[in-house]
Amino acid sequence: MCQFFSSTFIILLGGFLSLVFARQKKFSKVIAVLFLSGGCLLGLLDAAAKLLNPAGASASFRYLDLFFLSFHVDGLSAFFLTAIFAVSLMAAIYSFHYMENEEGGIKTGVNYFFFSVLIASMALVVTAANILSFMISWEMMSLSSFFLVIYSHESAENRKAGYLYFVFTHVGAMFVLAAFGLIYGHTGSFEFAPMAGVPEAVKILIFVLSFIGFGSKAGVFPFHVWLPHAHPAAPSHISAVMSGVMIKTGIYGILRIYAILDFHTPVFGYITLIAGVISGILGVVYALGQHDIKRLLAYHSVENIGIILIGLGIGMIGAATGNPLVAVLGFAGGILHVLNHSVFKSLLFMGAGMVLHQTGTRSIDALGGLLKGMKITGTTFIIGSLAICGLPPFNGFVSEFFIYMGSFKAIPVGSISFAMSVFAIISLAVIGGLALACFTKVVGVVFQGEPRTKAAENVKENGLAMMVPMGCLAAACVIIGVFPKVFIDMALTAVQALGLDYGRVPVEPFGQITGNITFAALLFFVVVLIVMGIRSIYYKNKTTTKSGTWGCGFTQPTVKMQYTGSSYAGSILEFFSAAAPLSEEHPPIKGRFPLKTHYHSHVNDIAELHMKNVVVRPVFYLFDKLRWMQHGDIHLYIGYILLAIVLLLFFI
Amino acid sequence: MMFNPVDIILSFVLLSVLFSFGTDRVLILIKLLGFQGVVISIIPFFIGHDMSTGGTVFTLATLVIRGFIIPLSIFVAIRKGAIRRVVEPIVGYHASILCGLAVIIGATYISGRLDFGSVSGFKLLEPTAIALLVTGMFLLMARRNAIAMVIGYIMMENGIYLVGSGLSVGTRHIVEFGILLDVLAGVMIMAVILRNIKQTFDDVDTALLRTLKD
Amino acid sequence: MVEIVFLTPFITGLVAFFLPKIIGRFLLVLTGAAHLTLSFMLWRDQPQAIFDQYFAVTPEGMLSLLVISLLFFLISIYTVGFLKESQIKSEGLFTGAMLVFLATMTMVTLSDHIMVMWIAIEATTLASAPLINTHRSTASLEATWKYVLICSVGIAMALLGSVLVAFSMGQANVGTPISFSALAGVAKTLDPVWLKAGFVFILVGYGTKMGLAPMHTWLPDAHSEAPSPASALLSGVLLNCAFLGIFKTNKIMVAAGLEDFSGGILMVFGLLSILAAATFILKQNEYKRMLAYSSIENMGIIAFGTGVGGLGVYGAVICMLHHSLIKSSLFLSSGNILLGYGDRLIKNTGNLVNGMPRTFVAFFAGFIGIAGFPPFGLFIGELCIIVAAFKAGFHLAVTVFILSLCVIFAGFANQIMKISFEECNTVIKIQEKASMVWPQYLLLLTSLVLCFFIPDSLNQTISDAVTAIGGGLR
């Protein structure tokens, strides 16, 4: 525990110092990056060690003479800690060059300060072991991330994003607090202890409340509205951390509550799974419709949270129906996907950050052909895309494979769980296909083809500190994808912390599965090598010439003729138009020789639309009705006093 | 006992209450105020408190303040800025008089219900007190003229004082004197405000004071 | 030796009326410092009062006294800078009134006799009236008029209530003085009906002063029209003083075993106040009014917590403490904004972050604190209250509580974001002097420190105050 606290302390210290020395910009940046990465490294080693040979650790501090702030690290916490520290480490290194052309040392200092607070509070959230410590660190996390979202507050868009995020996170926290309040109300203690004598209806209520609360942080479908606004607004290394790990704390919260409740009912499973399916499919559909690369990635976070929830839902169903194998497969898959998603999503955000940093635009249809200039960025981005599509031999496939196995194993269990697993499997398949479509769009339009605007022409990549993390993360994608054994073991350690009273989970079947994955991946590599060999043989001493693309007989092709992202996704969006109404805007072409016209399309997020109509408007209406109260007439004011007394006298 | 001076003067007070409902003149209200002040402050002489020298002195002081200083201060305020001396009613005069009757009956009824009677031997004491309270409230809520409202406030205070002395709450005179001083200071300040209002709006119609709202 | 604490500022106040500007300002700060030291001494060795049937040192009173004198000292420092920037006609009146106001509030915290308490609270009204009317504008005049009249009427009710409480002693124990402590001692023998009636009148009366809906109507006008240091005092400590009256009466109720009755009423008024605050914060267009409504909200929270009982009372006391610190800092910052932009309307302000960065830090941090985020202490208070309400099983009430808090936050955040970040091309009229930002920083810092570490002696005082009405962790 000591090592953990010292690492968080180092991180905070780094942030504080960079704020102190903010005037000397360079110096403060160096200090910040050094301290942050050092602290993260320390914490990472600690957490990994705790995972590989499981050993719980806890600490508790007296607080205000009346309460305790207690922290505890078990398998689950350690797993999330690993993800948090790993990604934060990479982001910290990445930020060194990313922040270079920021004006104003103060702003940089502030950014690093809140960045460090964010990392530390995330680490504390996943280790908190009672209500007080959890809520304090939770709110600190929300607060620091809010400041990072409105970091560049000059644009109205970002301000809106910040406001949305602020409100959502606070309301979510209130829901969480309500759930904790119910827990305290029945146990009378602040500690996270398994709840024995609590009526089951209350347990379900607690789960639902906390699911809404944590879901609003994780970006589960109806509560994800803030997410696609906030993540693009933040600087890219922050987006990487937020989208990579911060939203996962919501998942952690759900798991932790599930563990505390210690109540295995399929209802939890159904709720989680259905929420997962909806967020998964809609998330990727909306992502397909985006024109802003960071918004697109943000929506993919919604999708991946959906996949994670599907896994957890399967696990809960398995646990409830007494199928250890299903339960463990589902949970392990979901939890492993947490790690995987944090790896490839932060990688993708870093790539997007590099593109933004070098071209100055986030609009997909303004880019093109970057792969020629940005070899490393492009390659790592493509690897990330393959991973997020869940394709072998990359890490996304491993977790999805586990979830698939779990869902299939859940088929014979019972009629409802049959429907559920069919639901899960089909939606996973559809999600996979859509994700593939979406990322072929991104890769194809952003990195391939010809540059569509001036901004994208002859772009180079530079900044070693930005490329190294991307390389490491890409390597991680491949390693986890090919040799998942050790990571699966980590996930299993985490699963044991859920207290599914199966005792020690039998590792053999999982060892077998991971073995198969490794084998298949290697086999595929071998085949690829062979085919490459054949190809090279046939190309030996052959003449390959370069020329323009075959324009199918058209002789003056221009870059404007390229297929745009919007048109690429158009037909698919049409198919989903019920869930994703597409609003287009283009003036009709007039005259025989039309000169100039434009086309603009926007995919409406139905959750966002309905949030306005269902929540905001009624509230305003209700409170407007009450506004006459303050009418300024003193006679009636005195009347209120009299009224209050008269009414109260009735109750004596 | 046959001849009970307290109840007789209290009945006069009740009459004055009725008057204050009906009148449209600020000056009359002020006079009524003075009368009520005098009456209620001599009540303690009749209720069997220990009339030590301190008590006597204090009671006289009360009489002076309630009966003369307070009404005079308001009168002065009016004089200073010759304020139109009609109370603009929100509730009409006839209606007000009916309200007054209703108030008196109600007060008697209520005081019958809650038996203060056991404390002091006078039947009219509590009805009068309650009547004064409610009248004050009424004037505060039903008169647009700022002065009338201040007068209403003072009547309310008188009522409370009457209740206090009626219930013979064994407080020290010094404390009661403090209360009295507070009331006096309050009235003074209100008078000052009245003058300021008069100077800025050259009217004391509270309809002008409705700008601050949401 | 207790009385000297409120006699000192009283005398200096009377003197200050006739002093020239510079000396008056000096005297203000000096008295603030002296008062701070005096109250600390009072806290260290809790002496007997000379008139011990009227005055006594009670834990809850001590707590508010400490808050008062700390706030007043910092505010007086701010006031010096403020008076330099803003041109007030009769500054002697202002300074004098400030000091007398301080004296009366101190008297409230120290008074133990039920009637003396009333005298003191009424006195605070009278002393603060000139402060509100400092600007001599029609609006401020109207605000003063409403403030004085409504509060006086309300407090008159409280007087009636006190009389009834005294009457509830009946003939049984005439000898006992009508002090809160004595009454709490004999509470069991009091006549419950009269006690309840008295409580109702006192609650409504002092509730008027405390700003509980629906008697809060004067509060936004007064707080927004008064000059910022005065508003800081008004909503920072005056409301607490009024709450003190209710708190002590509630003590008697609890001692008499009527806590369900009083608690229920307190919770209802608390919820009403929070709802009222939500109503007007949602579309507020003046930032000082918004802060005033937020004070109403916090008073509601405190009342609610007191009503909930148990851990809720602890939460309420914590909320009272931190609300004073944070809200006064917010009002002081709003004073800077008003001087800087010369406008009360939110839509005419903006881009505070670049315009007045140091004020922005204080202002936004204050907002964070008042919204109930850590590391500011209000968070702990609200958490305790909510949790306690769940434990006590008031599920519907706490649901309303939480939802309206969410609405308030949404409205508040929206306005604050506008003030802080919207584009705005007003030239800032003043430059931020250290004396006009450091008081806020210190206040917020205090709140921040108290969120994580409360010295044992203070903690003792708090828990004494809480356990007095059956609070505490149970």
Add this chain to the structure above:
Amino acid sequence: MIQSILLWLAAILAAPFFSGLILKIKAFFGGKKGPPILINYYTLIKLFKKGSVYSNSTTFMFKLGPVISLAASVTALMFLPIAGYDPVFSFNGDVIFVLYALGLGRFFTIAAAMDTASPFEGMGAAREAYFPIICEAAMFMILIFFYRITGELQLSAYFAGSNTQSMWSSAGAPLLFIVISFFIILLTENSRVPVDDPATHLELTMIHEVMVLDHSGPDFALIELGSFCKLIFYSTIISRMILPFESAIFGFPIVMYIAGLLVVYVAVGVTESVTARYRMDKVPQFVLTSFALAFFATIITLEFVK
């Protein structure tokens, strides 16, 4: 093991022949003589002999496309039991791996197409990305069906030995639907009429052909070979499903297998000859029917297999 590998090689080598058969059938229906039956081999050899021309817009992704797609389909074939004999490799859950491997191939084909900055290839890529989404859903529906019956997640459990026969015996009627829906999937995945017309001459209306416009020489040969393998992968499954008969006689399974293949390819050829290409926006409905069939089949299996 050895014979599995031999069969695997044989399948790969035979794939072009069968594809040639389709051309023959179409020619027959058109009343033409048609190209020689071995035309695809000639084409492949010719292509392998040639050099290549690369567009200036392309990057290494363009060269990687053909390799990966071919590798994907041959890897897929490794896990497929051919003629009821055990596959080369097999493990629990290999179906999922195979499907995703084919997905990987598709990713790179699309990427290679987008690499050329040609509007037509982009158009084709968009369609290639669109229709398989529904196909995958249908595939997994079929998988669920198989799992209901066999309780296994590997191809060998469905198509090796007598497993297919037992499937027929346990759930014959639903399996018919499955066969039809699978045939639809075959048409879609291999971009045949009525989804796509490989023989058309208007790039606007192509899917697969337009994506490989810029490929030439050995690269193009690899692509062609890949698509042949993909086609035979699907047809093998169907042939096993329609003729699952087992017998001790030597070579009987092989004969059955070839017969099945002939049936499938002829069916494809006939379909191409007698039907016209759908309008692009009609295609999704067509593919959805396969999903619907599979779903229906699975639902009624709930009654069959208890």
